[in-house]
Amino acid sequence: MGLLDKLSGWLGLKKKEVNILCLGLDNSGKTTIINQLKPSNTQAQEIVPTIGFNIEKFKSSSLSFTVFDMSGQSRYRSLWEHYYKESHAIIFVIDSSDKLRMVVAKEELDTLLNHEDIQDRKMPVLFFANKMDLRDALSSVKVSQKLCLENIKDKPWHICASNAIKGEGLQEGLDWLQDQIAQSYQNNEQVKA
Amino acid sequence: MSSVESSGDGGRWLDAHYDPVAGLYTFSSCVDLADLSGDGESRLVVGDLGTGSSGMKLKVYRGTALMSESVLLDLPAGLVAFFMDLHEPRIPAVAVASGPCIYVYKNLRPYFKFTLPSLEINPLEQDVWQQVREGQIDPLTLKEMLESIRKKDDVPLSIRSLRFLSLDVNDMDEFVQLHRQQPIRRQTVITCIGTLKKSTADEDGVSCLVIGTENSNVFILDPEAFTILSKMSLPAVPTMMDVTGQFDVEFRITVACRDGHIYILRRESDKPKYCVELSSHPAGLVRIGKNVVVGCTDESLQGFTQKGKKLWKIILPAPITTMAAMDLPTRGFQGVLVGLANCEVHLYRDKNLLSTIKAPDTVTSICFGRYGREDGTLIMTTKGGGLMVKILKRTAAFDDRDSAPGPPLAQSVRLNIPKKTKLYVDQTLRERENGLAMHRTFQMDLSRTRLAAARAYVKALESSLTPVSSSLSEPLKMNAVVQGLGPSFKLTLNVQNTAACRPIMNLAISFLYDENLYKVRNPYMRIPLLVPGLIYPIETFVENTNDKGVSDVIKVFVLHEGKSSPLLTAHINMPVSEGSTLN
Ligand SMILES: Nc1nc2c(ncn2[C@@H]2O[C@H](COP(=O)(O)OP(=O)(O)OP(=O)(O)O)[C@@H](O)[C@H]2O)c(=O)[nH]1
Numbered sequence: 001m002g003l004l005d006k007l008s009g010w011l012g013l014k015k016k017e018v019n020i021l022c023l024g025l026d027n028s029g030k031t032t033i034i035n036q037l038k039p040s041n042t043q044a045q046e047i048v049p050t051i052g053f054n055i056e057k058f059k060s061s062s063l064s065f066t067v068f069d070m071s072g073q074s075r076y077r078s079l080w081e082h083y084y085k086e087s088h089a090i091i092f093v094i095d096s097s098d099k100l101r102m103v104v105a106k107e108e109l110d111t112l113l114n115h116e117d118i119q120d121r122k123m124p125v126l127f128f129a130n131k132m133d134l135r136d137a138l139s140s141v142k143v144s145q146k147l148c149l150e151n152i153k154d155k156p157w158h159i160c161a162s163n164a165i166k167g168e169g170l171q172e173g174l175d176w177l178q179d180q181i182a183q184s185y186q187n188n189e190q191v192k193a
Numbered sequence: 194m195s196s197v198e199s200s201g202d203g204g205r206w207l208d209a210h211y212d213p214v215a216g217l218y219t220f221s222s223c224v225d226l227a228d229l230s231g232d233g234e235s236r237l238v239v240g241d242l243g244t245g246s247s248g249m250k251l252k253v254y255r256g257t258a259l260m261s262e263s264v265l266l267d268l269p270a271g272l273v274a275f276f277m278d279l280h281e282p283r284i285p286a287v288a289v290a291s292g293p294c295i296y297v298y299k300n301l302r303p304y305f306k307f308t309l310p311s312l313e314i315n316p317l318e319q320d321v322w323q324q325v326r327e328g329q330i331d332p333l334t335l336k337e338m339l340e341s342i343r344k345k346d347d348v349p350l351s352i353r354s355l356r357f358l359s360l361d362v363n364d365m366d367e368f369v370q371l372h373r374q375q376p377i378r379r380q381t382v383i384t385c386i387g388t389l390k391k392s393t394a395d396e397d398g399v400s401c402l403v404i405g406t407e408n409s410n411v412f413i414l415d416p417e418a419f420t421i422l423s424k425m426s427l428p429a430v431p432t433m434m435d436v437t438g439q440f441d442v443e444f445r446i447t448v449a450c451r452d453g454h455i456y457i458l459r460r461e462s463d464k465p466k467y468c469v470e471l472s473s474h475p476a477g478l479v480r481i482g483k484n485v486v487v488g489c490t491d492e493s494l495q496g497f498t499q500k501g502k503k504l505w506k507i508i509l510p511a512p513i514t515t516m517a518a519m520d521l522p523t524r525g526f527q528g529v530l531v532g533l534a535n536c537e538v539h540l541y542r543d544k545n546l547l548s549t550i551k552a553p554d555t556v557t558s559i560c561f562g563r564y565g566r567e568d569g570t571l572i573m574t575t576k577g578g579g580l581m582v583k584i585l586k587r588t589a590a591f592d593d594r595d596s597a598p599g600p601p602l603a604q605s606v607r608l609n610i611p612k613k614t615k616l617y618v619d620q621t622l623r624e625r626e627n628g629l630a631m632h633r634t635f636q637m638d639l640s641r642t643r644l645a646a647a648r649a650y651v652k653a654l655e656s657s658l659t660p661v662s663s664s665l666s667e668p669l670k671m672n673a674v675v676q677g678l679g680p681s682f683k684l685t686l687n688v689q690n691t692a693a694c695r696p697i698m699n700l701a702i703s704f705l706y707d708e709n710l711y712k713v714r715n716p717y718m719r720i721p722l723l724v725p726g727l728i729y730p731i732e733t734f735v736e737n738t739n740d741k742g743v744s745d746v747i748k749v750f751v752l753h754e755g756k757s758s759p760l761l762t763a764h765i766n767m768p769v770s771e772g773s774t775l776n
C-alpha cells in the first residue's frame with residue numbers, strides 16, 4: 001500500500017478531490033519523491049527529467065489525490081502558476097546540496113507565495129530539504145534560513161529533511177500534510193454546518 | 194561565504210555566492226565553464242596565476258566549492274575547454290597554455306603536452322657556444338661576442354644567451370659551466386589561445402586549438418594529433434583573439450595585436466584579410482554575432498563589422514579591466530560585459546548600456562554561461578582574489594532603451610534611403626564640377642523673374658488692372674461670373690467694400706467691348722451705396738450678336754463719379770457662344 005493510500009485511510013474522509021502541486025527547481029527530486037509514494041509494483045525504476053509536467057492519481061478509500069509533478073527547468077517554470085488555483089496544497093522540494101541555487105529556489109518560492117492565486121489562501125506548504133544523504137547537503141534548519149521560511153506567516157508550513165531515493169523523511173512530511181488537509185476539511189464542514 | 198548587498202541593478206541578478214577570500218588571481222582568458230564530468234552540471238575551470246611567480250594552479254569549482262586543484266608549472270596565458278575526440282560520454286578536455294607549451298588535461302589528469310616548434314638559431318651564436326664548449330673562449334669574450342651578434346639583430350638571440358648577458362660578471366662562470374654542454378634552443382611563447390570547431394557547428398563538436406605566439410604567428414592545431422594544420426602570420430604580436438566558424442568550412446580569427454591594430458584572418462589566406470587601426474591599445478575583444486566589440490585603453494568601447502568597418506564608439510566612465518561576452522541563446526540575448534576600474538561591470542548591447550553591476554572590488558575576470566544547472570550565470574573574480582557568482586533572474590528583462598542619458602532611440606533608427614541611381618551620380622558630379630556657373634545662372638534667372646514680376650505689377654497698378662482696389666479712400670474687391678451657354682449670357686459682378694467701417698458712394702460700372710460682337714443690356718450702371726463687408730451682386734445680360742463662334746474680352750471698369758481713371762478694371766474672357774451654333 002502506497003503512502004497516500006495510508007494517508008487517506010487515516011483521514012477517514014469521504015472521497016474528496018485533493019490536488020497537490022509538487023514544485024521546486026529542476027533536479028531537486030520531485031519526481032523521485034512522488035515515485036516513492038506510488039505502490040511499489042507501479043514505481044518507475046528510472047527517473048528522467050520531467051518535461052512539462054506529469055499527473056499522478058492516487059485513489060484511496062476516502063480520498064482521491066491528484067499530484068501535479070511539475071518540471072523545474074527554468075523554461076517550464078512559467079507553467080506552474082496555471083495550476084495554483086485548483087491546488088489545495090503545495091509540496092516544495094529543495095536540493096539541499098545545491099548551495100549555489102538556493103537563491104534561485106528562494107526567488108521562485110517568493111514569486112509563488114506572492115502570486116495572486118496563492119497569496120490570500122491558507123493552503124499548507126510542505127518543504128522537503130531533499131538529498132540529505134549527500135555529504136555537502138545543508139541541514140533542514142539551514143535550508144529554512146536560506147529560504148527565509150520564518151517570514152511565511154499566513155500559511156501553515158513544515159520542512160523536513162528527506163532522502164527521496166531511500167524514501168527517508170517522506171513519511172514525517174506527509175503525516176503533517178494529512179493533518180493539515182484534515183483540519184481544513186473539518187473547518188470547512190463546520191462552516192457549512 | 195557571504196552575500197553582497199543589492200547589486201544595484203534593478204534586481205535582475207541573484208547573488209548566488211561571494212567569497213572575498215577565495216584566493217583566485219586570474220584573467221578572463223584563463224577562465225572557462227565546462228561540463229567536466231558529463232553529468233549535465235558545468236564546472237568552473239580557472240588557471241590561477243597565484244602570486245605571478247609561484248602558486249600557479251589549475252582549479253576546478255563545483256557550485257560554491259573548490260573541487261580540485263593541481264599545480265601548474267608555469268604562468269598560464271590562456272585556458273580553454275574543448276572536445277578533442279568523439280568518445281562517449283562527451284567530456285571536454287582542458288588546455289592550458291603556458292610558456293611555449295600547451296598542457297592538455299583529460300578528466301583533470303595531465304594527458305598530453307604540446308610544445309611549439311623551436312625557432313631557427315643564429316649560426317654565429319651557435320658557433321660561439323660551440324667554442325665555449327670546447328673551452329676556447331672565456332666568459333668575458335663570450336659576452337663581447339654575443340653582444341656584437343645581438344647588435345646585428347637579424348636573428349634574435351636565444352633565451353640562454355640573453356640570460357647570460359644579463360648576468361653579473363661573478364655569476365658568469367657558474368652559468369657557463371652549468372649550461373655549456375646543452376644545445377641551445379630558441380623558443381617562442383604562447384600569448385593567447387582559442388578554439389575552432391573542426392567540421393561541425395555542434396555544441397559538442399570536436400574543436401581545434403588556435404594559438405597566437407610571441408613571434409607574431411597564429412597556429413591551428415589538430416585536436417587529436419596536435420599537428421599544426423595551419424600557420425598564419427601577423428604584422429605584430431597577438432594578445433587577444435576570437436575565433437568563429439569551422440576549420441573545414443570557413444572561419445574567421447579576429448586578433449587584437451600589440452601594435453594597437455586588429456587583424457582579421459580568414460580561411461583562404463595566411464595573411465590578415467582586414468585590419469582596423471585603433472586610436473589606442475585594445476584592452477578587450479568580444480565578438481557579438483557578426484560584429485566585434487573592442488574596448489580600448491582610452492576608456493572607449495567601439496563596435497566594428499566583421500570586415501573592420503567602424504560602427505560606433507562610446508566613452509566609458511573608467512578604464513577597462515576586462516571584457517566578456519554575455520550570450521544567452523535560450524532567451525535570444527547577446528551583450529558585452531565590461532569590467533571597469535571603478536568596481537563596476539557594465540552590460541552593453543551595441544552601444545546601449547543596459548545594466549550596471551556594482552562589485553565590492555575591481556573585477557579582473559568575467560565569464561558568463563552555464564554553471565551548475567543555471568544557464569545565465571555570471572562569474573567574476575576580483576583583484577583581491579574574490580570569487581563572485583550571480584545568476585540572472587528568470588524574469589529579468591532588458592529593454593532596448595539605453596539606461597545612460599543620451600540621444601533618443603529614434604535618432605539611431607536608420608532611414609530607408611534608396612540606392613543611388615546613375616542619373617543621381619551624374620547629376621551630383623555635374624553639380625560638383627559646375628557649381629559656380631550653376632549658381633550664377635540660377636541667380637540671374639531669379640533676378641530676371643523678380644524684374645518681370647515687378648514690371649507686371651507696376652503695369653497693373655498704373656492701369657488699375659487689378660481686381661482689387663487698394664486706394665485708401667475706396668478699397669474694393671470685385672469678381673465676375675458669367676453664366677449661360679449663349680448667345681445670351683448673364684454677367685454677375687460681385688462688388689465688395691473691404692473697408693473696415695466706411696461706406697462707399699457714387700460708384701458706377703461701365704463696359705468696354707467690341708460692339709460688333711456683343712450687346713450689353715446696361716452698358717452703364719450705378720452702384721448703390723456699398724456697406725462694408727457685404728457682397729453686392731450687380732447683374733446684366735450680354736448678347737453675342739455674332740454667329741461665327743467668335744468670342745472676345747469684355748473689360749469692366751469701376752469708376753468714381755467725377756474721376757476719369759477707373760478704380761478697378763476686370764477683363765472677362767467671354768466663353769464661345771454654343772447656343773448660336775445649335776441653331
Ligand atoms: N543523492 C540523492 N539523490 C537524489 C535524491 N532525490 C533525487 N535524487 C536524484 O536527483 C536527480 C533528479 O531527480 P528528479 O526526481 O528527476 O528531479 P525533479 O525535481 O523531478 O527534476 P525535474 O523533473 O527536472 O524538475 C535524480 O538523479 C535522482 O536520482 C536524494 O534524496 N538523494
Ligand SMILES: [Mg+2]
Nearest residue numbers: 030031049050
Ligand atoms: Mg521531475
